[in-house]
Amino acid sequence: MSLLLPFRSAMTGFLTSSIVLFQLVACGGATKADVVDTAAQPTVQSLDEEGYSPPTSFSSDYCSSNDFPAQWEWRESTVRPQVRGAVGGEPLIRHLRDGRLIATYTKLGGHRSEPNNTDGHDATVGPFRRALFTQWKSGDVFEIYPAIYEGEDQQIYIGPNFNNEADYYSKNASVPKNITVRGITVNGVRPVIKLPATGASNATLGQSLIYIDKSENITIENLEVVSNDTGLGRVGKAGIYINGGKNVTLRNLRIHGFENRSANGIFGTSANSGVLLIEGVELSANGGGNGPEHNIYINYSNDDSKFTVKMLGSWSHDSRYGHLFKSRAQVNILEGNYFQGSRATKPGEMRESYLVDVPDGGVLTARNNIFVKTASGDNTNGASLAYAAEGSIGNFDTTRPWGLTVEHNTFVAFTQYFDSQKHQVYPFFIKAIAPVKAENINVNGNLFVGYCRNKSALYGSPGYFGEGYMMVGFNDIDQSFRPRKPQPSASGLAPGSLGYQHKQSNVPRRTNAIGARD
Numbered sequence: 059m060s061l062l063l064p065f066r067s068a069m070t071g072f073l074t075s076s077i078v079l080f081q082l083v084a085c086g087g088a089t090k091a092d093v094v095d096t097a098a099q100p101t102v103q104s105l106d107e108e109g110y111s112p113p114t115s116f117s118s119d120y121c122s123s124n125d126f127p128a129q130w131e132w133r134e135s136t137v138r139p140q141v142r143g144a145v146g147g148e149p150l151i152r153h154l155r156d157g158r159l160i161a162t163y164t165k166l167g168g169h170r171s172e173p174n175n176t177d178g179h180d181a182t183v184g185p186f187r188r189a190l191f192t193q194w195k196s197g198d199v200f201e202i203y204p205a206i207y208e209g210e211d212q213q214i215y216i217g218p219n220f221n222n223e224a225d226y227y228s229k230n231a232s233v234p235k236n237i238t239v240r241g242i243t244v245n246g247v248r249p250v251i252k253l254p255a256t257g258a259s260n261a262t263l264g265q266s267l268i269y270i271d272k273s274e275n276i277t278i279e280n281l282e283v284v285s286n287d288t289g290l291g292r293v294g295k296a297g298i299y300i301n302g303g304k305n306v307t308l309r310n311l312r313i314h315g316f317e318n319r320s321a322n323g324i325f326g327t328s329a330n331s332g333v334l335l336i337e338g339v340e341l342s343a344n345g346g347g348n349g350p351e352h353n354i355y356i357n358y359s360n361d362d363s364k365f366t367v368k369m370l371g372s373w374s375h376d377s378r379y380g381h382l383f384k385s386r387a388q389v390n391i392l393e394g395n396y397f398q399g400s401r402a403t404k405p406g407e408m409r410e411s412y413l414v415d416v417p418d419g420g421v422l423t424a425r426n427n428i429f430v431k432t433a434s435g436d437n438t439n440g441a442s443l444a445y446a447a448e449g450s451i452g453n454f455d456t457t458r459p460w461g462l463t464v465e466h467n468t469f470v471a472f473t474q475y476f477d478s479q480k481h482q483v484y485p486f487f488i489k490a491i492a493p494v495k496a497e498n499i500n501v502n503g504n505l506f507v508g509y510c511r512n513k514s515a516l517y518g519s520p521g522y523f524g525e526g527y528m529m530v531g532f533n534d535i536d537q538s539f540r541p542r543k544p545q546p547s548a549s550g551l552a553p554g555s556l557g558y559q560h561k562q563s564n565v566p567r568r569t570n571a572i573g574a575r576d
Contacts, residue, residue, distance in 0.1 A: 147205035210259030217271025241280035266299035296325035320346030331362035352380030371564030394564035402435030419446030490518030505573025
């Protein structure tokens with residue numbers, strides 16, 4: 059795993075006069091141009107060629123010849139090593155309160171502890187258990203040091219617990235608030251929580267390796283949460299299971315390999331509220347054929363009509379059968395992410411279906427993301443982004459807020475057909491009957507590479523590309539999916555908003571160019 063360093067292109071001036079935006083439709087070499095008056099548009103930085111990968115000579119008639127280039131991820135010469143997961147080491151958890159070390163542990167979980175143990179004096183078990191008694195106070199920080207944490211007493215449960223017998227019998231549970239669990243990187247290595255051959259523990263209800271129950275303002279960061287390679291061990295639902303969390307942050311995590319257990323990477327029930335923030339997270343090789351499961355699947359909230367899932371600067375790829383991102387949450391914000399589809403390699407294999415699926419609609423903002431679609435196999439789907447796909451007339455929830463913004467994304471198709479029946483790929487599946495008002499629809503400034511469908515102005519049709527878009531061929535982008543000749547957008551997205559940067563990172567945008575330019 060590796061992290062791409064940011065490109066530093068030089069600024070050479072500003073574009074303020076009228077220009078011609080060329081929409082290059084790579085089907086039989088046809089081109090068409092839309093004239094856009096930029097005199098009244100925001101000034102846009104003009105970028106030189108510094109940092110671009112060498113020019114390519116891919117076929118330009120791929121729509122007729124079906125000669126598409128092999129799928130790439132990004133320019134390898136610009137990557138550097140990412141933090142590695144531990145392959146050994148001795149478990150160590152440090153318990154901090156108000157910046158002061160109060161206890162150390164060698165287990166994350168375990169069984170019953172001594173009562174009145176909030177100061178951590180019982181080190182025979184770890185702090186994250188459903189069993190009696192509480193070993194934390196709200197506001198505590200737990201530092202996990204590099205090692206492989208494997209076994210039913212090396213899993214994390216964060217939820218209500220009791221301080222002592224009296225509280226237990228009176229049902230006076232303490233609800234965790236403002237708890238931070240932070241992996242510590244030492245010499246480029248960070249901790250790994252691994253599914254044992256015996257499966258998830260009773261403390262996590264057999265559902266996951268990290269279980270976030272009723273709690274508030276919980277942060278989990280800088281860990282790897284992985285399945286094992288043996289094919290043994292059971293996990294009921296996901297690597298991380300969230301059930302009753304209010305304002306949960308998952309940051310700088312890698313959640314990998316649960317496809318061999320037919321489990322999601324992240325799963326959220328309908329009991330969550332506030333904001334679920336997923337930032338700098340890699341999700342890969344999760345899913346399976348029994349649900350299907352997904353890299354991430356979040357349900358709507360029963361309690362919060364504005365429950366928000368916000369995914370920033372993350373990388374979701376190589377899910378099995380399910381989606382790279384699926385959410386029924388009332389509000390979804392996706393900015394600066396890389397959704398990378400994968401190719402089925404043998405007959406009957408099913409890779410991802412949609413890249414992003416928001417089946418119940420509501421509010422979706424997708425901005426500055428890269429969507430890469432290839433031949434995902436039979437019984438999958440050809441759209442990169444699906445919105446309100448499961449709704450029907452009279453079946454939508456009109457009590458939730460509604461709005462659709464899809465702007466400054468880059469959509470790439472490394473195939474014309476996604477299955478053996480030669481069904482074409484297409485960027486959007488947007489249900490036109492969804493109860494979103496026209497003034498709340500903004501599909502603008504997106505870049506499309508490798509698409510062969512004819513343009514359609516009909517909202518919700520497979521040929522719908524929105525407004526102010528640009529279509530180019532593979533030779534018109536570099537190996538980091540950046541257009542070699544960026545063109546300013548009329549969408550008004552100002553430089554300084556959250557932009558895209560490869561592999562679990564994001565930077566402020568420096569331009570108003572079409573697509574996920576930065």
